[in-house]
Amino acid sequence: MxxxxxxxxxxxxxxxxxxxxxxxxxAPAAASALPAVPPAPAELGEIRGYPxxxxxxxxxxxxxxxxxxxxxxxxxxxxxxxxxxxxxxxxxxxxxxxxxxxxxxxxxxxxxxxxxxxxxxxxxxxxxxxxxxxxxxxxxxxxxxxxxxxxxxxxxxxxxxxxxxxxxxxxxxxxxxxxxxxxxxxxxxxxxxxxxxxxxxxxxxxxxxxxxxxxxxxxxxxxxxxxxxxxxxxxxxxxxxxxxxxxxxxxxxxxxxxxxxxxxxxxxxxxxxxxxxxxxxxxxxxxxxxxxxxxxxxxxxxxxxxxxxxxxxxxxxxxxxxxxxxxxxxxxxxxxxxxxxxxxxxxxxxxxxxxxxxxxxxxxxxxxxxxxxxxxxxxxxxxxxxxxGEPLRDIPDGYVPGWGPEDDYRTTFPRAYVIPTGAGQRSEPAAARLVDLLIGSGGRVWRAKQPFTADGRRYPAGSYVVDLHQPKRGLVNSLLEPGADITDRVDDLYAGPAAWSQGLTWGATVDTLWDELPDVRLTRTYDGRAEGSLPPGNGDLRLDLRDAADLLTVNALLARGVAVYRLADGSVVVPGTPGNRKLARAAVREHGVTFGRAPARWSGTRLDEVVVGYLGTVEERDTLADLGFATRALTAATLGGTLTADVDVLLVASTVNLANLPAESRAALDAFLARGGGVVGLGTPGAGFSNAAGLLSVTATAGPSLASGVANVVNHGGPVSAAAIPHAFISQPVWFTGLGAGVTVEQSYAADPLLSGWWATEGAGGQGAAANQASIVSGVSAGGNGVVLFGTDPTFRLHPKGLQAQLGRALLWAAER
Incomplete structure (x- = not known):
């Protein structure tokens, strides 16, 4: 063909x-449309002539x-x-x-x-x-x-x-x-x-x-x-x-x-x-x-x-x-x-x-x-x-010369999406960020004036409603829908990603309504807002690290000298002193984070400010900045001068040949590991570093370089994957087998690993080989180093924002296990 x-x-x-x-x-028969939002007179009044x-x-x-x-x-x-x-x-x-x-x-x-x-x-x-x-x-x-x-x-x-x-x-x-x-x-x-x-x-x-x-x-x-x-x-x-x-x-x-x-x-x-x-x-x-x-x-x-x-x-x-x-x-x-x-x-x-x-x-x-x-x-x-709200057209073969069935790519539009607020929302900052993206990209978003029920779920007033009967529905749906599995349709792509779905990978709860628009009064909104909250009283405060905004808050509190404690599930507790509550209240206003009450008789590990040295690219540099970490840019040739005593954890995202390190760099690395420095590795470079340095023993297998998209994952709890989203972003997925002693599986690929994108089904690098295998592992080396290895991609072009908190949790755990 x-x-x-x-x-x-x-x-x-x-x-x-x-x-x-x-x-x-x-054309199909036209459905009734919502009334168009008229131009605001004040905006028109600002229009100037040309030139x-x-x-x-x-x-x-x-x-x-x-x-x-x-x-x-x-x-x-x-x-x-x-x-x-x-x-x-x-x-x-x-x-x-x-x-x-x-x-x-x-x-x-x-x-x-x-x-x-x-x-x-x-x-x-x-x-x-x-x-x-x-x-x-x-x-x-x-x-x-x-x-x-x-x-x-x-x-x-x-x-x-x-x-x-x-x-x-x-x-x-x-x-x-x-x-x-x-x-x-x-x-x-x-x-x-x-x-x-x-x-x-x-x-x-x-x-x-x-x-x-x-x-x-x-x-x-x-x-x-x-x-x-x-x-x-x-x-x-x-x-x-x-x-x-x-x-x-x-x-x-x-x-x-x-x-x-x-x-x-x-x-x-x-x-x-x-x-x-x-x-x-x-x-x-x-x-x-x-x-x-x-x-x-x-x-x-x-x-x-x-x-x-x-x-x-x-x-x-x-x-x-x-x-x-x-x-x-x-x-x-x-x-x-x-x-x-x-x-x-x-x-x-x-x-x-x-x-x-x-x-x-x-x-x-x-x-x-x-x-x-x-x-x-x-x-x-x-x-x-x-x-x-009309369906996409069935374009006949020969519509233009060369048009054939291989060109037929279509989706089915839902009636609406709801991005909840309140208890039903996984992360208010993530929801606000997603809404801002939709609006900034030309989409339209509304907020509910009263509580409502849709598809059997109850939503509070203020929840965002994305009516897909809107002019740029294709753009909006392209960002929110899971995407399509195109593995069986093409064996080549110009470049990845083969799926993206900010609705699934940016960390917010997004519900799809296939057949109904909520029966509630709506008002159009022009920005996303994360209100955040602080429980009343004077008790200790717990913050679940679900978004980059939460990590920013933790790192800001640490920089102010606040005592912050990491619990076994990866969340943190801040003692509820008047001074700490004042700083927490300021973080709520700035970042929209939500503090809860700390559990009774909690016990945790006190954190210090964490300095991350990274061997990677601008993507790692800027993801770390989004998370609020102090950083040191490293290369294999300059480890001797930059892997200093203040670096707490090493992020490895680029291949490092330990056998060929300059003597000064190798000495600095050995000293870092000897003092118990933590290591977080991404993909095969991270796993290779761990094996070569004698940290955790794993076998890392990479899928095809073209494989990319949204993966189904199963979270098994632990300091990294507790409260993580059930989807991950992959760009050349990696999975871990042959796990040595003391290696814990925190997350694995599901039995059906690919939700959307392109990833060959069979073969040594195919989905079948990755099914049910580890995608994130953690452990403590014989020398006392906290190590976390990722087979997913939390830094790809700053896109998978819902995975950033997982990386932040890993860095905190590896540095202060």
């Missing part, structure tokens, strides 16, 4: 794909900017360029829209014809009504005639893929200065929004990641970095018809649409009917450049096997944008200008790449103009289906 599919798609190259009209598929011009601060000249040898614009020349364009044209509005992790300015630019305040206000009303009142918008003649259709260009998200920035500036300059009637008309009917360089840290340094060490094009829906927060804001605010994410380097030029698996929450029929024709048009226009290197493009949907270049996870800019009702593209320019090349060849390559990105922008803008009625209708149609 795969071979036939590929041949069929290649044959489709020569086929002209017609844009399907808005009634190409038969909205600002003098951008100019950065000092930097001869070391990695852009310079490539022949593209250095970062410090961008602000002067934009300032000059604003001075020369009333069509250009530029602003500093944020700061990168490294402190550089992030520039957002809007290009459009001038608008009075009243005109800009009308544009905003129309934009909101497309989402809030889509049926009205689809037939409103004034909107269809007068709305400025938006295009969003995100450039340079990978810092050492430079040329998108230069193409954006070139297009901005041409539109700003061209005096033709055609350009004037174009800007009267469109707004173009540019994120000029979404990774200036990497642009200057010549690195893919930002200065914090993160690949920003894996951070959408997690939004751990300031740069991705801006991208999210621009997509939601702009509501673009087409989104272009400009990259390099794949030869020939690669452009979406992608192979399956497709995200199961998308209205894919409304994307592919436009996504494929515009891709073919871009390919045709690239031929017109006349370069030998641009005579053919690679369109994964047409040219590649399933899984080679998919759009399954919502972590990429285009995948996130599609869930926002945009037609998105990754554009990979063809020629790599890095490496051992002559200066002339670098400039030649970067020039061609800039031309490629310019073509993608101009062709996409033309597509919007030529198909204006259809693309506006279909953007609103995504929202209309969400409000109406």
């Amino acid at each position: 795969l071979v036939n599919r590929r041949l069929r798609r290649i044959a489709a190259t020569a086929v002209t794909v017609a844009v399907l009209g808005p009634v190409a598929l038969t 909205q011009q600002n003098v951008l601060p100019v950065w000092p000249d930097n001869p070391a900017d990695a852009s310079i040898p490539i022949g593209v614009i250095p970062y410090d020349d961008i602000a002067p360029k934009l300032n000059a364009l604003q001075a020369a044209s009333d069509r250009v509005s530029a602003r500093v829209a944020g700061r990168s992790a490294g402190g550089y300015d992030l520039y957002a630019v809007t290009v459009t014809a001038p608008e009075s305040r009243a005109e800009a206000r009308q544009q905003e009303i129309w934009k909101r009504r497309i989402e809030d009142e889509p049926t009205w918008a689809q037939r409103d003649r004034a909107l269809l005639a007068g709305y400025k259709t938006p295009l969003f260009v995100n450039a340079n998200i990978h810092g050492n893929e430079w040329e998108g920035t230069d193409a954006a500036l070139r297009v901005i300059e041409q539109l700003a200065t061209d005096t033709s009637a055609e350009t004037a008309q174009l800007l009267r009917r469109n707004r173009l929004v540019f994120n000029i360089t979404s990774n200036p840290d990497g642009r200057v340094a010549g690195t893919r990641a930002n200065s914090a060490g993160y690949d920003l094009n894996r951070d959408l829906t997690i939004v751990a970095q300031p740069e991705t927060n801006l991208i999210r804001e621009l997509i939601i605010d702009t509501k673009p018809i087409i989104t272009l994410d400009l990259h390099g380097y794949v030869s020939p030029t690669l452009l979406h649409p992608s192979t399956p698996p497709h995200n199961v929450n998308n209205e894919y029929d409304l994307f592919i009917k436009h996504g494929l024709p515009n891709a073919l048009a871009i390919e045709q226009d690239l031929r017109g450049l006349g370069y030998a290197e641009t005579q053919r493009a690679r369109i994964p949907f047409r040219d590649d096997e399933p899984g080679v270049w998919d759009d399954f996870p919502p972590i990429y800019v285009p995948s996130f944008a599609m869930l926002q009702s945009s037609i998105p593209y990754t554009i990979e320019a063809p020629l790599n200008p890095r490496g051992n090349l002559t200066p002339q060849e670098r400039v030649r390559r970067s020039g061609i790449n800039t031309d490629v990105h310019e073509v993608a922008i101009r062709t996409s803008l033309r597509y919007i103009q030529e198909h204006r009625a259809e693309v506006l209708h279909d953007q609103a149609e995504v929202y209309r289906r969400g409000w109406a």
Whole structure:
């Protein structure tokens, strides 16, 4: 089937794909929708006209900017360029829209014809009504005639893929200065929004990641970095018809649409009917450049096997944008200008790449103009289906050339979700964080005004209700649903994760209501709130460590010199002195944590401040920061100078060859272990370190590198896994067998280990081999070292926040067993 599919798609190259009209598929009968939330008059009153011009601060000249040898614009020349364009044209509005992790300015630019305040206000009303009142918008003649259709260009998200920035500036300059009637008309009917360089840290340094060490094009829906927060804001605010994410380097030029698996929450029929024709048009226009290197493009949907270049996870800019009702593209320019090349060849390559990105922008803008009625209708149609609660469409084979059963990825939407508050909520801080993510990503959340019963469960007033009859239900459901097991559907993926589910892995209780919306008065909320609580009286206080906020509280109390005691189940007790209660009350206000009453006649181990030395990556560094631990960054070569007497526990997440350690490092490590230092290990590096150092004896087996997603786990109690969630996040899962004396299983994979994602069923690394095997073990070595080993992944890209407390518990136990 795969071979036939590929041949069929290649044959489709020569086929002209017609844009399907808005009634190409038969729609189910519309259900009644909740009334749209009207725009707030105060917000509309703040709308300003265009241009909205600002003098951008100019950065000092930097001869070391990695852009310079490539022949593209250095970062410090961008602000002067934009300032000059604003001075020369009333069509250009530029602003500093944020700061990168490294402190550089992030520039957002809007290009459009001038608008009075009243005109800009009308544009905003129309934009909101497309989402809030889509049926009205689809037939409103004034909107269809007068709305400025938006295009969003995100450039340079990978810092050492430079040329998108230069193409954006070139297009901005041409539109700003061209005096033709055609350009004037174009800007009267469109707004173009540019994120000029979404990774200036990497642009200057010549690195893919930002200065914090993160690949920003894996951070959408997690939004751990300031740069991705801006991208999210621009997509939601702009509501673009087409989104272009400009990259390099794949030869020939690669452009979406992608192979399956497709995200199961998308209205894919409304994307592919436009996504494929515009891709073919871009390919045709690239031929017109006349370069030998641009005579053919690679369109994964047409040219590649399933899984080679998919759009399954919502972590990429285009995948996130599609869930926002945009037609998105990754554009990979063809020629790599890095490496051992002559200066002339670098400039030649970067020039061609800039031309490629310019073509993608101009062709996409033309597509919007030529198909204006259809693309506006279909953007609103995504929202209309969400409000109406209609099922996803069954897309027939041949809907566009190359569409077949292998492309059929769909989910079933529940009627609603409830995120309880009060006693039914596992963690109030986790619930508030999840609600903030939903709202910040463009979803809608309500709170119950009174107590209510749904699906046989009783919920208190204030519980969050997520009605799935809402415009961006696909985005919301993508974050909350468990996800799909796609193991049997594909044997390849571009990259993990193959499932994510913030609803299951962020530590909050989330209940699914398949058939009912709670019968209770609801009010829309715009933020999550963790109230927290402190029991009355003057008794001792117990804190169950279920979330990073709880660990932050413990570490803050320890830093203030408060006596904190760890109980056998991993929870902590704070003596209820007036001073301690005052500090605990402040923690409730700051972190939303909930203290309970300590058990009578409790007994525990007093904790000291814990300093963690870590052998790992930025993910370990920042997870430890989220938990409030003092840290020391270590490497195998520098252990001798950094593994000092104040380090209490060693976190091992990177492979360390103990046999090849420098003598000074080995001596420092031996001294650390001799004084009883604790060790927490992640994955096979952690287990290998434990075995080599003679700590705990285990056999660690890793699944395939592609295996990732949400795992079913069984918690057996103990200081690490007590009160843990019944799901874990895995990225190349690891399990432990051959357990030596004194090794305790705290958590194991369930008999059916994979809930959602991809993980081969059979074989030495398959689910069958991992079933019922240990996923977290703990024990005390013969030398008195507390050791915990994880086969799950609590630090992956800062995503699995519901597992962070398990790591924190492990560190406290290993340091102060």
